[in-house]
Amino acid sequence: MSATVEVSGLRVTAHTEEGGEAVIVDDVGFTIGQGEVMALIGESGSGKTTIALATMGYCRGGCRITGGSVNVFGREILALDRKTLRGLRGRQIAYIAQSAAAAFNPSRSIMAQVIESALIHGTMTAEAARTKARQLFRELALPDPDRIGDRYPHQVSGGQLQRLMAAMALINDPELVIFDEPTTALDVTTQIEVLRAFKAVVRTRKTTGIYVSHDLAVVAQIADRIAVLRHGRLQETGPTGRLVTAPEDSYTRQLIAAATPARRTAGDAPAPAEAAPLLRVEGLLAGFGAARPGALPPITALQDIDLSIRRGRTLGVIGESGSGKSTLARVVAGLLPAARGRILLDGQALPATLQGRNRDQLRRIQIVFQNADTALNPARTVEQIIARPLAFYHGQGDRQRRQRLHRLLDLVRLPAAVADRLPGELSGGQKQRVNLARALAADPELILCDEVTSALDTVVGEAVLDLLTELQRELGVALMFISHDLGVVRSISHEVLVLRQGRTVEAGPTEQVLRAPQAAYTKLLLASVPELRPGWLDERARVVSAA
Amino acid sequence: MTQPALDDIELPRRRTRRLRLSAAGVIGAAIVLAAIAVAAFGWAFAPYDAGAVIDTEVFKPVSAAFPLGTDYLGRDMLSRVLLGARYTVGIAGLATLLACGAGVCLGLFAAAIGGWSDAILSRTLDALTSIPSKMLALVLVAGLGSSTPILVLTLAFIYLPGCFRITRALGVNIAAEDFVLAARARGERAGYIMLQEVLPNMVGPILADFGLRFVFVVLLLSSLSFLGLGVQPPNADWGSLVRENISGLSEGAPAVIMPAIAIAVLTIGVNLLIDSLPGRRRERH
DSSP, X not given: OOEEEEEEEEEEEEEOTTSOEEEEEXXXXXXEETTOEEEEEOOXXXXXXXXHHHTTTOOOTTEEEEEEEEEETTEEGGGOXXXXXXXXXXXXXXXXXXXXXXXXXXXXXXXXXXXXHHHHHTOSOHHHHHHHHHHHHHHTTOSSTTTGGGSOGGGSOHHHHHHHHHHHHHTTOOSEEEEESTTTTSOHHHHXXXXXXXXXXXXXXXXXXXXXXXXXXXXXXXXXXXXXXXXXXXXXXXXXXXXXXXXXXXXXXXXXXXXXXXXXSTTSOOOOTTSOOSEEEEEEEEEEOOSSTTSOOSEEEEEEEEEEEOTTOEEEEEOOTTSSHHHHHHHHHTSSOOSEEEEEETTEEOOSSTTTSOHHHHHHEEEEOSOHHHHSOTTSOHHHHHHHHIIIIIOOOHXXXXXXXHHHHHHTTOOGGGGGOOGGGSOHHHHHHHHHHHHHHTOOSEEEEESTTTTSOHHHHHHHHHHHHXXXXXXXXXXXXXXXXXXXXXXXXXXXXXXXXXXXXXXXEHHHHXXXXXXXHHHHHHHHSOOSSTTHHHHHHHHHHHO | OOOOOHHHHSOOOOOOOSOOOOHHHHHHHHHHHXXXXXXXXXXXXXXXXXXXXXXXXXXXXXOSSSTTOBOTTSBBHHHHHHHHHHHHHHHHHHHHHHHHHHHHHHHHHHHHHOHHHHHXXXXXXXXXXXXXXXXXXXXXXXXXXXXXXXXXXXXXXXXXXXXXXXXXXXXXXXXXXXXXXXXXXXXXXXXXXXXXXXXXXXXXXXXXXXXXXXHHHHHHHHHHXXXXXXXXXXXXXXXXXXXXXXXXXXXXXXXXXHHHHHHHHHHHHHHHHHHTSGGGGOOOO
């Protein structure tokens, strides 16, 4: 097998704010054989996308390729001039970006954009390109392949758009395709369809590929070999099967361990059933666009929701995008008043609106948002952020408040030195800890966690999950843990609730629901979560086609 | 409890947060400070009485006795420019502060309450924006008579709607962010949310707007004075100085060029300073 891509000693630097140069990729080298798919895996900031882009001779603004060589199809990419590179890109090397929704021009038809690069490079006539595109649509298992090209990007689903972008990339039969996290933004059930389509196309066309991802389980399905990156350096390279089953590097082992979260609540004895629930929701209906408070909303987001959470327990809420899971948290928090139904806290009815609730009721339920970048005021220091709920709910003196602040920072495992920092000066995981500390400052009985680990790297997210479990044990706080990630929900929840299009699909104790699901949708969800072993996708395809 | 991931524990290197101006910012700051100093104490350094006719020769070129020449009546130009600084910097500065102060307050108020009150306030001020600023200023000053307080209030009134628009738009956008939602969920009142959560995040754009608006005010004041409705003789701001001496333009007299240069330097200085303030470079991640 001859190598089509040979990277050696690659070094990329970036300008820093202070005017210096920071090395973001250092001494990276690998080879990819003809028809092979190589995965670059690593967490955010590991340099995986930078390396993938360097194989096209491209680097992002502020970055520079300062050393090494990139040889693609026997040509030294880094020595080529702009014009030659332009001829190469989109023709011999194609790129599939993470967000298809952002990569398509909303005001042009899909077909015009799919065949654009064929026309730019003059590889075929418009008519031939359209025929080719339809054939690709068919290969990518897109519905209505003869007419889908006439639609506009907003008229197709996210998963379809991602496949259409693959068609765009493949129109010129490129020899090398770069997949940059192409399924990360998709729901699990959609991701699997897209993955299957990608795999089929790559196989039949014998395309050489670079697959950039942070998700080991996804990569294990599509890649022949995996390169693990960390802080811009190569940690380990190897065939997928070997790397997943017998990793040599300690960081790879850490990644694999984080990919399959351990059950954190298994040892807990079941709570006495007769204990009154802390939170009880009955017949909830909520939505958007109501003409006046209390009116039935024209757009319903949640319907007929019943649930209860007991003290010190965790209810996991599972659902895909649009299932209403975040809305549920907002309704319980009072941010979006429910139109119908009752919310009972400790047996007492909670007013639907924020204005109707008294300060103590507000204090007892706290909400933690998904994205700590936007949930923390960038203009205020960590101390100001955490001290505010202390003053607001407890109104202690300055000295007491400072002590409590340090206790809280300690509780979320942050050094006291973060107190006078701005959120922008912290890492993602640290910001999420501050976000949690702010909720804890209220001394709540229930914390609503809305996708709190979704924006974090796996390893960092794991640490936050550990923290949550520990806090629950120490403080006896109840959690509503909302996530699209089944593995995470399974790991932390005592009970789960599966939502779909605003309705409850299934609810019950975690193991019971996830081990022996009753509803077809729960079964589908469970079957869609990639497992960390090569060949899982093919097996599943056989199971589905046999069924 | 397992050890948290390493990336999660190590604090990233701290960015320097003290005020660090760029070279352009230092120049701007120097110009602004100098302008304020001249406005406050300039009269003490004036070589002659600004109103007195000193020399028989008008539009004299630059000389040792008259560093900026003489004006159309033979008065010392340096003394007059030093006197003019008080009016230009003072009136424009006050008017801009007033316009931005009131604009920010109203804008935040409108963004906070929304609904009908917001709509009425916004449409009223939009209607004001639709009247050409010069015309409105002429009508107001002509109607109310020209005095320093009237000038300040008129200029502030004219530039208030623009500032209101920007603040309201920023306020509405920032109020939709998660950290504001978190504050609302906590039960915070609208006043706290607007002043503590929203306002600190719009300091940058508002400062930039302040700089721009200051320039507009200086120019409008200059044109009002040029039309004879601004600062009344024998006092003069830099704009009136240009008008008084306009007949010297054909001779290339420094009397008409110097105040014009002063206006240009001041407006550029203000913007250099404001563009380099740290709030202008708020980073987003």
